[in-house]
Amino acid sequence: MKLAMLCGGHSSERPISFKSARSIVEALGKGFPLLLIDSGRSEVFTDFEAQMQKEPLPPSPSLVKGLLSHLENNGIEKVCIMLHGGEGEDGHIQALLDLCRLPYTGSGMGASFLGMDKGLSKMVMKYYQVPTPPWTILTKSKPLPSSPPLPLPLIVKPVHEGSTVGLTKTETGEQWEKALHEAFKADDSILIEQFIPGRELTLTVDETGAWPPVEIRPKKGLYDYESKYSKGMSQYICPAEIAPPLLDRMNRDALLLYEKMGLKGVVRFDIRLDDEKYFFLEVNTLPGMTSLSLVPMSFKAGGLSYRDLIERIFHG
Ligand SMILES: Nc1ncnc2c1ncn2[C@@H]1O[C@H](COP(=O)(O)OP(=O)(O)OP(=O)(O)O)[C@@H](O)[C@H]1O
Ligand SMILES: [Mg+2]
Numbered sequence: 001m002k003l004a005m006l007c008g009g010h011s012s013e014r015p016i017s018f019k020s021a022r023s024i025v026e027a028l029g030k031g032f033p034l035l036l037i038d039s040g041r042s043e044v045f046t047d048f049e050a051q052m053q054k055e056p057l058p059p060s061p062s063l064v065k066g067l068l069s070h071l072e073n074n075g076i077e078k079v080c081i082m083l084h085g086g087e088g089e090d091g092h093i094q095a096l097l098d099l100c101r102l103p104y105t106g107s108g109m110g111a112s113f114l115g116m117d118k119g120l121s122k123m124v125m126k127y128y129q130v131p132t133p134p135w136t137i138l139t140k141s142k143p144l145p146s147s148p149p150l151p152l153p154l155i156v157k158p159v160h161e162g163s164t165v166g167l168t169k170t171e172t173g174e175q176w177e178k179a180l181h182e183a184f185k186a187d188d189s190i191l192i193e194q195f196i197p198g199r200e201l202t203l204t205v206d207e208t209g210a211w212p213p214v215e216i217r218p219k220k221g222l223y224d225y226e227s228k229y230s231k232g233m234s235q236y237i238c239p240a241e242i243a244p245p246l247l248d249r250m251n252r253d254a255l256l257l258y259e260k261m262g263l264k265g266v267v268r269f270d271i272r273l274d275d276e277k278y279f280f281l282e283v284n285t286l287p288g289m290t291s292l293s294l295v296p297m298s299f300k301a302g303g304l305s306y307r308d309l310i311e312r313i314f315h316g
Contacts, residue, residue, distance in 0.1 A: 003314065004076040006093065008038035010056045011086025013163055016229070020289040021082045022048045027291070027307050035074050039083060039093065042066030044074075064096070071102065079104040080314060081286065085162045089286045090116035105313055106265035107285045114261050115285040118191050119159045124261055125280050130253040133194040133272070133279045138180070140188040148176050153195040156180060158187030162284070164224040169195060193281075198274035201240055203250065204287075204298040205258045206266045206312065210251035212301040213271075214294050215240035236294070238301045242273070250278050257283065266313060268295055289313070 007021035008014050021036065025048075028034065036045055040056030042063050057063055071079070079097055081104050087093055091112035097104045107115065114120050125132040136149050137159065148154055148170065156179035157167040166186030168179040183190040200223050204211040217235040218227035227233045242250070254269050261283065268287040272279045287295050291306050299309045 001077045002035070002075050003033065003078050003080060004035040004037055004071060004074065005080040005082050006037050006039045006088065007082045008040040008051065008056065009083040009086060009088045010040045010059065011084065011088065011162075012165060013084035013086070014040060014056060015052060016163075016288055016290075017082060017084045017088070018048055018052045020084070020293070023290040023306075024080075024082065024310050024313075027310055034080075035070070035076060037067065037070050039067055039088065042070065044070055068096075068100065071100070076102065078102070078314075081106055082289065084286050084288065089162070090160070107263050107267070111262040111264065112285050115263065115267070115283045116160055116162075118157070118282050119189065121261070121282055122191075125257065128253075128256055128260055130257055131277065131279050132281070133196050135191055135193040138190050138192060140184050144180060147173055148192070150192055150194055154179075155191075155193045155195050156183045157191050157193070158183050159189040159191050161186045163228070164222065166190075167222070167224070169222060196272035196274050196279050198272060199240075201242075201250075201271040201273050201278070202294050202298075203254050203269045203271060204266060204295050205254050205263075205269065207264075210254050211295075211298040212239035213242065213247070213250070214238040214297055216294075236297060238297045246276060246278070253278075253280065266295055266309070 005021055007017045009017055038045055038051055041054060045051045079102055081088060081093060083089060083093065089112060091109040094104065094109040094112050098109055119137045122132045122135055134150060138144060152171060154170045156170055166183045168182050170176055170179045200216040201213050202216065203213045215237040216223050219233050263285060268284045270281040272281060289295060296306050296309055
């Protein structure tokens with residue numbers, strides 16, 4: 001089967017996408033036939049170093065046409081989507097491939113869209129009684145409350161962004177307006193969510209079930225962009241120490257959401273744990289896949305190598 005991998009893209013997570021893709025290519029070895037396409041430029045490439053230096057091109061019909069031509073001219077039969085954030089994770093690329101009847105890895109258009117929208121995801125959680133922090137949504141075009149609509153402290157974050165872009169913890173009334181401003185810079189809809197103190201967990205799920213959870217201990221405050229991508233800024237514990245009855249309930253809820261949201265392939269739920277109470281924050285439908293990322297860590301603790309994980313991604 002002729003395979004292509006889409007990476008790069010237009011989102012702010014373009015560099016991370018290249019890192020995920022490069023780790024996969026290195027693990028597969030040079031001989032593995034895989035066409036690499038940077039969907040942000042509609043370019044076929046082989047040199048990651050050089051490609052990562054390039055800026056994405058402005059989206060246009062000819063850019064989309066270019067991408068489809070590469071798939072068609074190379075007789076591609078299946079696409080591995082290794083894009084993070086933006087159009088690669090929110091269902092747009094998935095829809096394009098659906099229209100071409102080209103199979104691809106991971107969640108379909110609808111589940112990707114649902115996963116990218118933190119507000120809709122939380123509605124599904126609430127409907128199925130999966131614990132999620134109390135929240136409200138504010139829209140840029142409507143009059144905004146001059147004081148916080150939920151008790152402090154709060155988290156203010158864009159509905160559709162990732163990588164903690166535009167996210168602020170608000171502890172005092174004075175910080176409220178600045179937090180709104182920051183979140184609205186990234187999105188027209190923002191989520192105001194109760195801050196959950198305690199531990200930070202992430203749970204990997206795929207068709208076969210839930211994998212050992214990872215506990216993340218950021219050196220400072222939130223698990224933000226810096227804590228995530230700078231070496232030594234966070235400590236990771238896998239499997240996280242969680243009492244079995246609590247872990248069973250958490251796993252059951254994660255599997256329920258996986259099913260009800262129509263998710264496919266390998267996904268990761270971000271969770272807060274306040275003593276004995278857990279709260280689901282969001283799902284990542286295209287989580288990072290560098291050899292140092294959280295999903296490979298979880299698979300390793302479950303007895304599967306990085307190479308095994310990649311094979312699962314390609315077959316999924
Ligand atoms: N309600 C909350 N209570 C406590 N901490 C929170 C809350 N919401 C977000 N955070 C912190 O901010 C981080 C990022 O939040 P979240 O996962 O919701 O958004 P994101 O920007 O999509 O994240 P990612 O970095 O995973 O793409 C969380 O991992 C957590 O550390
Ligand atoms: Mg997250």
